Every structure is written in C-alpha cells, then in structure tokens.
Amino acid sequence: xxxxxxxxxxxxxxxxxxxxxxxxxxxxxxxxxxxxxxxxxxxxxxxxxxxxxxxxxxxxxxxxxxxxxxxxxxxxxxxxxxxxxxxxxxxxxxxxxxxxxxxxxxxxxxxxxxxxxxxxxxxxxxxxxxxxxxxxxxxxxxxxxxxxxxxxxxxxxxxxxxxxxxxxxxxxxxxxxxxxxxxxxxxxxxxxxxxxxxxxxxxxxxxxxxxxxxxxxxxxxxxxxxxxxxxxxxxxxxxxxxxxxxxxxxxxxxxxxxxxxxxxxxxxxxxxxxxxxxxxxxxxxxxxxxxxxxxxxxxxxxxxxxxxxxxxxxxxxxxxxxxxxxxxxxxxxxxxxxxxxxxxxxxxxxxxxxxxxxxxxxxxxxxxxxxxxxxxxxxxxxxxxxxxxxxxxxxxxxxxxxxxxxxxxxxxxxxxxxxxxxxxxxxxxxxxxxxxxxxxxxxxxxxxxxxxxxxxxxxxxxxxxxxxxxxxxxxxxxxxxxxxxxxxxxxxxxxxxxxxxxxx
Numbered sequence: 392x393x394x395x396x397x398x399x400x401x402x403x404x405x406x407x408x409x410x411x412x413x414x415x416x417x418x419x420x421x422x423x424x425x426x427x428x429x430x431x432x433x434x435x436x437x438x439x440x441x442x443x444x445x446x447x448x449x450x451x452x453x454x455x456x457x458x459x460x461x462x463x464x465x466x467x468x469x470x471x472x473x474x475x476x477x478x479x480x481x482x483x484x485x486x487x488x489x490x491x492x493x494x495x496x497x498x499x500x501x502x503x504x505x506x507x508x509x510x511x512x513x514x515x516x517x518x519x520x521x522x523x524x525x526x527x528x529x530x531x532x533x534x535x536x537x538x539x540x541x542x543x544x545x546x547x548x549x550x551x552x553x554x555x556x557x558x559x560x561x562x563x564x565x566x567x568x569x570x571x572x573x574x575x576x577x578x579x580x581x582x583x584x585x586x587x588x589x590x591x592x593x594x595x596x597x598x599x600x601x602x603x604x605x606x607x608x609x610x611x612x613x614x615x616x617x618x619x620x621x622x623x624x625x626x627x628x629x630x631x632x633x634x635x636x637x638x639x640x641x642x643x644x645x646x647x648x649x650x651x652x653x654x655x656x657x658x659x660x661x662x663x664x665x666x667x668x669x670x671x672x673x674x675x676x677x678x679x680x681x682x683x684x685x686x687x688x689x690x691x692x693x694x695x696x697x698x699x700x701x702x703x704x705x706x707x708x709x710x711x712x713x714x715x716x717x718x719x720x721x722x723x724x725x726x727x728x729x730x731x732x733x734x735x736x737x738x739x740x741x742x743x744x745x746x747x748x749x750x751x752x753x754x755x756x757x758x759x760x761x762x763x764x765x766x767x768x769x770x771x772x773x774x775x776x777x778x779x780x781x782x783x784x785x786x787x788x789x790x791x792x793x794x795x796x797x798x799x800x801x802x803x804x805x806x807x808x809x810x811x812x813x814x815x816x817x818x819x820x821x822x823x824x825x826x827x828x829x830x831x832x833x834x835x836x837x838x839x840x841x842x843x844x845x846x847x848x849x850x851x852x853x854x855x856x857x858x859x860x861x862x863x864x865x866x867x868x869x870x871x872x873x874x875x876x877x878x879x880x881x882x883x884x885x886x887x888x889x890x891x892x893x894x895x
Contacts, residue, residue, distance in 0.1 A: 611732055617679075696727060798824070
C-alpha cells in the first residue's frame with residue numbers, strides 16, 4: 392500500500408511521569424474578535440537564537456521576548472477550576488512529584504491540562520509565558536470582568552481562593568500566601584488606606600471554623616484591651632470583618648516561625664544566650680495569659696513568630712570531623728510574638744478532652760485526667776529542650792510510646808500520679824510504672840523508645856548555665872501537674888539571673 396501523506400502537524404507524545412501545565416491567554420484573530428487560547432507547556436523551550444534570527448524564523452531566544460500587547464488575565468473562576476482540578480487529581484500528581492520533607496512548605500498549584508482549544512504560537516506563546524511568570528511572581532492583576540455567571544471564591548473544602556492583587560473588603564490588596572492550615576489561610580496584604588503591610592488570617596467558610604474564629608476574636612480583643620502597648624508580646628488584632636462568608640482577622644506582619652528558622656538552619660540548636668531570651672519572653676507571655684484566666688493549649692515553635700528574620704551566617708566546625716565546617720545562621724534579634732489563640736480557653740469555660748499538638752502534650756491530657764494552666768507549662772518545657780537540641784523532644788504519635796518516652800526523659804512516674812492514671816487507663820500501667828513494651832508493640836516503637844535519652848543525658852555540661860537550665864526544665868516537665876512549677880515562679884528561677892555570653 393502507498394505510504395500515507397505526512398501531515399503538517401506532528402502528534403506530540405504524551406508526557407510520561409511529568410505534569411503538564413497550561414496557561415490561558417487572550418488574543419485577537421484575523422477578523423478582530425477576542426478569543427481565548429490554551430497554551431500547553433509540555434515541550435522543552437525553543438533553542439536560543441539571536442534577535443536577528445528570530446525576526447526571520449518567528450522563534451525567540453530567552454533573552455529576547457516579543458512585546459505583549461494585552462495584559463494577561465487570570466480570573467477567580469479560573470483559579471477555582473485549577474483548585475478543583477488539583478483536588479481531584481491529587482493521587483495522580485503525587486506519583487510525579489517527589490515526596491516532601493518533614494513538614495510542608497507553601498503548596499504549589501499544579502493541574503492537569505484539558506484538551507487544547509487551539510495551539511498557539513508566536514505572540515500568543517509569549518503572552519502565555521508572560522502570564523505564567525506574572526502568576527508565579529504574584530505581579531499580575533486579578534479581574535472578574537471576563538467571568539461568566541457567578542464567580543466562585545472558595546474551593547470545595549471552603550478555603551478562600553487566593554488570587555494575586557485581589558482586593559479584600561475594598562481595602563486590602565493581597566500579595567502572597569504565607570501559609571495554610573486546617574482553619575484556613577494566612578496571606579500577606581497591603582492596607583491601601585495606610586500603605587502598611589499586614590497579615591490576614593482568612594477562616595474557611597465552614598460553620599465550625601467560623602464559630603471557633605469568633606472565640607479567637609473574643610480572646611484577642613481581651614489581650615489587646617489588657618495590654619494596649621503589647622509589653623507581653625502576644626499578637627495584636629488590628630481589625631476583623633466578614634468577607635464573602637469568610638471571617639478575616641488582620642494583624643501585624645511578622646517574620647517566620649521558630650520552627651521554620653530551625654528547619655532552614657538544618658535543625659541546628661539556638662545559642663544558649665538566645666534560649667534564655669526566648670524563655671524569658673515566652674514565660675512572660677504565658678504568665679500574662681494565666682493572669683487573665685486564659686490557657687493557650689497549643690504552645691509550640693510553629694506558634695512563636697520572630698519579629699525580624701535577619702541573621703548572620705558563621706562557619707562552625709563539625710564534631711569529630713577535622714578541617715570540616717558548616718554554615719550556621721545566628722539571629723540578629725530574638726524578639727518574638729506568641730500567636731494562634733484559636734484553641735485558647737478560659738479556665739471557667741468548657742475544656743475539650745484533648746488539646747495541644749502531640750509533641751508538646753502534657754501527660755495529664757494523654758491520661759484523660761483533666762487539664763488546666765500546668766499543661767501550658769509542660770509545653771514550654773518541651774519547647775525549651777527543642778531549642779537546646781534543635782529537634783522535638785518526643786517523636787511519636789502513639790499514647791503508650793509517648794508515656795514510655797516520658798518515663799525515660801523525666802524519671803519514674805510518681806506513685807500518686809500513677810494511681811490516678813491507672814484508674815483511667817489500667818492497660819497502660821503495671822506495678823506503678825508504664826507497661827511498655829506490650830506483646831504486640833512494633834519493632835519501630837521499641838527502637839524509638841530505646842533511642843530516647845533522659846534530661847540529664849540531653850542537657851550535659853557542668854557549668855552553671857547548663858545546671859540551672861536543667862533544673863528549670865526539670866521543674867517545667869514534672870509528671871504531676873500539681874507539682875509542676877508555675878510560670879510566675881519560673882520567671883524568678885536563678886537561671887534568669889545568669890549573664891550568658893554570646894555564643895555560636
């Protein structure tokens with residue numbers, strides 16, 4: 392049979408194991424009508440050519456871009472469609488994207504491409520590149536003018552869809568996404584009235600999260616009324632409003648959280664003089680809360696923000712390796728703010744059975760014995776040890792494993808407290824001690840518990856600084872909440888009378 396004629400266009404192989412991205416642009420056709428074109432970016436960039444060559448071939452080099460005559464448009468409707476596609480194809484995307492590390496960074500929007508309406512070349516391709524760059528750098532404008540029908544502002548889980556240069560409440564222009572959690576999202580924005588940069592916590596449009604945010608607003612108002620000059624370093628609420636069924640809390644724009652600083656510093660511990668500064672500020676903040684009959688219930692490095700991120704880099708020797716050094720970041724300022732009062736509870740109000748993030752959870756919460764101010768004290772003890780070592784003190788997600796680790800770190804469970812715990816959970820105790828391991832305990836659990844060290848093995852050294860630090864942390868981490876030191880008494884501990892020289 393004769394060979395069929397070769398067509399002008401050649402079929403492109405389907406991308407294997409790679410995510411196909413696309414951009415939508417608008418162009419004017421030969422008859423002068425405006426039309427939309429989808430450009431699929433699934434091929435390598437064109438070869439680098441000189442501007443002179445590109446004039447004849449229609450191609451362009453990386454250093455030469457043809458002019459873009461119409462502003463790229465990215466509407467909220469398109470952002471909603473991408474968010475929907477991202478949610479529905481998360482399983483297939485996970486196979487192509489490498490696994491993330493311990494904790495997430497800001498999520499990147501990646502979507503599968505729908506069938507192309509019409510291939511675009513030349514100026515249209517340049518427009519697509521310009522729009523993609525604009526979105527990634529968050530410099531492009533958002534417009535709803537080209538949307539048809541109702542414009543969605545939420546994804547299917549009730550999260551507000553963040554669009555660059557979006558105007559919220561006719562006042563705040565969004566700059567970038569700072570973070571996302573179960574409650575909603577936090578964005579950086581510019582207050583167009585004052586020109587100041589602020590942070591806006593945008594709560595999900597879900598009834599239970601809206602109700603919780605109103606409780607948080609009540610707490611934040613109380614904190615600001617009681618400390619208008621913010622001597623106690625808790626975040627201040629500047630304003631709040633309801634925008635498109637989303638409660639929005641506006642506060643000052645701060646730096647990164649202490650966990651992120653540790654992570655970006657390769658989990659290197661903070662210098663001892665900076666730990667003392669953090670400890671004094673945190674104890675003062677929590678003492679202020681307790682004086683107001685408030686319990687934070689979720690103290691952790693993620694909820695402690697730096698006021699300034701500035702640091703200097705130094706080279707320090709690597710232990711047991713001659714002539715080897717590594718970079719370490721040293722903060723230039725240790726000023727911090729305590730944030731996230733979404734779980735804060737007044738002492739006289741209802742207490743849920745489980746509070747605190749696992750790694751910072753007090754034993755009385757795990758055992759179901761009730762909790763009060765001392766649970767915050769215990770969390771502070773865990774945080775200070777983490778500052779000293781660079782890693783979380785308790786690395787587990789199982790209650791029995793956690794209690795077994797506590798017994799190694801803090802010593803044997805006091806008899807009185809063990810009896811209380813055994814009444815609630817007899818399966819976890821034997822002869823007044825934590826009954827670990829069980830016959831069905833896994834190998835990894837046994838390994839993790841064996842790797843745990845006591846406080847004396849963690850905070851070593853015979854100098855006065857470490858001796859006093861160990862004594863303070865031991866009192867913060869007492870088993871029995873009735874025997875645990877209070878934050879007011881902790882502020883008077885001899886550790887804070889020491890003058891600690893600057894270290895690396």
